[in-house]
Amino acid sequence: MGRNRSAVLELAVLGLLRRTPMHGYELRKQITSVLGLFRALSYGSLYPCLHELLAAGLIAEEHDEAEPDGPARAASAGRARRGGRALKVYRLTADGKERLQELLGEGGPAAWEDDGFGVHFAFFGQTRVDVRLRILEGRRSRLEERMESIRAALTRTRERVDSYTLELHRHGLESVEREVRWLNELIASERQVASEPPAAPESPTGIQENTSDKESS
Amino acid sequence: MGRNRSAVLELAVLGLLRRTPMHGYELRKQITSVLGLFRALSYGSLYPCLHELLAAGLIAEEHDEAEPDGPARAASAGRARRGGRALKVYRLTADGKERLQELLGEGGPAAWEDDGFGVHFAFFGQTRVDVRLRILEGRRSRLEERMESIRAALTRTRERVDSYTLELHRHGLESVEREVRWLNELIASERQVASEPPAAPESPTGIQENTSDKESS
DNA sequence: TTCGTCATGTAATGGGTTACATGATTAC
């Protein structure tokens, strides 16, 4: 149906489901805790999105066929179902993985916006190094723009701003500066990763399969 | 008419117009620079809001009656009109001032949300000390909640988050902690102001009223 | 047996942005 789901929500859902299949309720908690940091996502957004992704064939309901009562059942996604109530556990389809790669590979302007950045960053483990760098640098230059405009506002203080507004600007500027320094460190670290590793001749189109990454920061 | 305008936009408009009359275009720049820091407000939001406030009688179009060509004309709001084109310069009415006081005095939960806080803070110069304290403390406890939930997420790291997600959380936590420290300083400073000054016209802490506007009510 | 949490969903609503339309004024 509607092509209305936002790219960041879609990315969050696909990315999390790729790590491990889940039902909606759990997914929502993960989104707000793993990616969110910020505000909680409401079910009114999540469930419709899941329905669309399902209709588009990017995700599928999991019928946990294996081990009807084996001891290892509770391991993968927590409990797959509870009592008699059938939980709708979603998993990523092949198409979904493709779409996820597409979204992860874009790294365009949407990825250095406030919202998008956090989500993209959270999935860096599944992202190519060059894309990681592109996103980090894009984000940085976005923040540098903001720094400049705050500095400009601070400079023309002749515009009679009271001390509170001034303090607000000062603090905001410091926050942004701090974040830029953080990005600088990350970028340096990524550059190192990007230059040294002729180790794995694999990854023609990209990312190696599992998330069992060790790549320290 | 629609009771649809958001409280923070209304506050921003009223608060800025109280400082100095302005037309919409200028107002928008001020909102995004003085209050915004964050993202720009679009005209599609601002103008309808102005129309509503006008209809509600909280603001009025200024007909600069005084001094048709006096030398002091350009001082207050920049040029009041430009060439032959009549700019719609809005000013706050008496009702508007009342409403502004109402909004400034509330200091409820809306004022410690991310958006609301910045706007309320920017107008602290026109806010009573006790309300300022209430807002700062409310904001702080909001941030402390967030800190707790991030810490919780960090603690249960057993949940196999990769190093990037971890780093994201770590950085997010530090940001919030930093902001809490900032609030602590502000609160301490406000407490001092609140305790000492029954008579003192000068406030030695550096925060003084400055809204030295002439009330043209 | 009642309350809290888990779990899934829908409809209405809200409030913002984008895109569009228009035109005057200033700077080059």
Place this chain on the structure above:
DNA sequence: GTAATCATGTAACCCATTACATGACGAA
């Protein structure tokens, strides 16, 4: 004379939240 900026506005759309509705399950 033409491009950029100033200036005002409307309509369509986007997408998230809120409020509502439902029900199973575990614990007190």
